[in-house]
Amino acid sequence: MRTSGSGSVPALMLCVFGITTGEFVVAGILPDVAGDLTVSIPAAGLLVTAYALGMIVGGPAVTALTARFPRRPLILALLGIAILGNVASAVAPAYPVLFAARVVTALVTSTFFANAIVIAASTAPPGRQASTVSKLAFGMNLSMILGAPLGTLIGNELGWRATFAAVAGCCALGFALVLRLVPDVRDAAPATSAVAELRVFRDRDVQIAIAVTAVGNAGLLMVFTYFAPLLTGVSGFAPDAVAVLLLVYGVGAAVGNLAGGRLADRALMPSQVGLLGLLAGALLLMGVAGGGTVLGAVMVFALGALGFSVIPGMQIRVLTTAAAAPTLAMAVNASAYQLAAAFAAWLGGRIIDGGLGLPAVYLTGVAVTVAGIGVSCLAWLRDHRTQGRPVTTT
Structure with missing residues (x-):
């Protein structure tokens, strides 16, 4: 109802x-x-x-x-x-x-x-x-x-x-x-009780859905944490352009968020896997090509759009798999996102301090995002095995 x-x-x-x-x-x-x-x-x-x-x-x-x-x-x-x-x-x-x-x-x-x-x-x-x-x-x-x-x-x-x-x-x-x-x-x-709600986390599909949020977002979160040095040191922007580029990123995030919600309504898991693949490609382009000032600005918009386009679908998947305790699952999902951000900041700092160079942050972000694609594909495969069709939101 x-x-x-x-x-x-x-x-x-x-x-x-x-x-x-x-x-x-x-x-x-x-x-x-x-x-x-x-x-x-x-x-x-x-x-x-x-x-x-x-x-x-x-x-x-x-x-x-x-x-x-x-x-x-x-x-x-x-x-x-x-x-x-x-x-x-x-x-x-x-x-x-x-x-x-x-x-x-x-x-x-x-x-x-x-x-x-x-x-x-x-x-x-x-x-x-x-x-x-x-x-x-x-x-x-x-x-x-x-x-x-x-x-x-x-x-x-x-x-x-x-x-x-x-x-x-x-x-x-x-x-x-x-x-x-x-x-x-x-x-x-x-x-229901707190203990009863906690039982939902025994479900492997719920565990995988939350893991998708954590792993799928960690790559971009690492790049975003060190956006300022990456934009100036890799893409060649002047320091005073960073504030404008963050605005460009935010506009891209808003556009991608709304578009991603519509795509998830039509095809939840295919759109999630496809969008994560495009995000990995965008991160790779930024790391390898450096971007340049014009292409770099376009790619900043694309990173914001692609990064936020996957979030509505990830949230709906958690709601779908954790129907017995959706609110607690969503709260844990938010915590998973915050933990991913903390881990991403730590990993990016270790890469920079280790002397691998700023482009390595982008490349590591690609690797983490690909891992997120792998977890998403696992969830998709489980859907086919248990239901014979992908999870839908209808």
Whole structure:
């Protein structure tokens, strides 16, 4: 049974935009935070690390503990905590208070995303779950393209506290819209216990689906972590062009995300394998050819588009295989993505420190992405063996 909720996706997308802007914008106001609270830049940088760790740990834990709660009241409560966390960040009198506020906000972020995805998918028309989920991810894309730059501008003009206040205001508006527009999807949240939800991870298909997310994204995440030195040292761009190229990447990500959702609705596993193959080819071209300034700019757009085009399909596959506990599975999937990002940053650093040269980062990204193709093909093969046909989203 599907519940009609035509305003659900825009309301939830605004919430995703607000919450992820609060996550990404810290990098832009880091020096102001450090100066005002009299801490070092590295200490202020730990705010970013703490947020990521909070999502990794809090996502599965909070989601499992709230498994019995109806979804609509739960996401309103989670939004309320996010609003309070950003308000506390805005008024924090000292660094420890700000640190604690960021951790608390991070603890509920993955659980909110997981429930929002399940609600969006459950209210989507048949056969359009992936494209509907991609619209939620589009809120994250907008936070990269518009939210973080606008938040940084607000911080530069009015102080970093005003940035967190603006994020809290955006989340509060999202709260009001969810209260008015998002239906109470009762049948999407069967009463169960944390232990019962954890049993879903015994399923090999669920394990493989989450592994696809981790491995399939790690190659591009490694390249993105070191984008600035790669663009200047390999592709030959001037340092002041990096900010513009990051915007180009973000626009590509937004386009690819929406297109990937539509492709996943039509052919989930074939599109996933094909898009990962194109991503590996794009990474290889950047590493071998260097790109040049014109081709390099085109390839930056392509990397953003291809990298984000696979995400809706990966999320829908987790939902499909983990039907008994979709919310917890989505939270763990988000944690897997964060762990992949942390591993990718570490591996890329080791490659650079090992003297292999910057192009080797691209080539290693290719190898990791090919491994992601292999895991995806394994999932696809299991679909044929167990069902005689690929997994569909209808």
